[in-house]
Amino acid sequence: MNQWLHYLANPTRMGRVLRWLLPWVVGLVLVNVPVFFYFALVASPPDYQQGETVRIMYIHVPAAYMGVMVFAVMAVMGFFYLVWRHEMAMVCIQALLPIGWVFTTLCLISGSLWGKPIWGTYWVWDARLTSVFILWLLYMVIFVLGRAFDNLEMAKRPVAIMCLVGAINLPIIKFSVEWWNSLHQPASLLRAGGPAMPAEMLTPLLLGLLLASLLGLMVFIWRVLTILTNVGVGRGGGRI
Amino acid sequence: MTQIMAVILAYIFVLVGLGGLVIYNYWQYRQATLLDTGDKDAQ
16 A cells, blocks of 8 residues: 555656546546436436435535545645655645535535525534535635745645644534534434435435546546646646 | 425536536646647647
8 A cells, every 4th residue: 555655656657547547537427427317317206205305415415425535535645745745645635625625515505405495594503514614614725825825835734734634624524413413414325224215316326426436536637637747746836 | 495496506506516627627637738748739
């Protein structure tokens, strides 16, 4: 594992691996898009309580999952940067930041649109909603931090530290529905006893998770290759 | 807001948000790789 990470820390090798991976990921995304929309909007039935709004769950849950997972990867990259000074780790943070921000924004918007017909309100300062809002703010803070210095070299260390510090929020998001009385429902996918939903609703949800992961990976590859081509690594150029 | 309206709005936001992310970054990637290979005509 350690050897593999140091292997990928070389920009040339990383670029080669990503260029090989790119057509496969793009192909899988193109195949998955119509399949996901068919299952999410046509094949799956309306819920007996939520009605048609259950279809928002198929985009809301993957968006939330990506928002959290992308930040977790950014925290790991921040750790690699602080410990080994791997420049590629900072390139990964640069590439991941807007991806995680967009997914978290979509999570908040889709959740609000689901909340209005079901809860009767777009927003409540509930533990889960507030902790995800803090995650959204953390993405913004890192973005601003990356641009607050004269050049990227000066910003790298504070950005890496912020990624690590911000990761404290991730378990709070996950367990907020258990630690506090929350309007948001508890976990229905990753829980003891298996997923709490029928197969016809589980299928579009899993397809949504797969599509969001592939889409995030595709954009990540494009962004890393763009950064490597435009500014190179360790030349002090570019912006977070 | 009706349930159908909420679903339509949510999917529109996702399509616009992710579509924008994909198109912008693909465009940036194309520009960078075209510049890198010196394909002046395609620029």
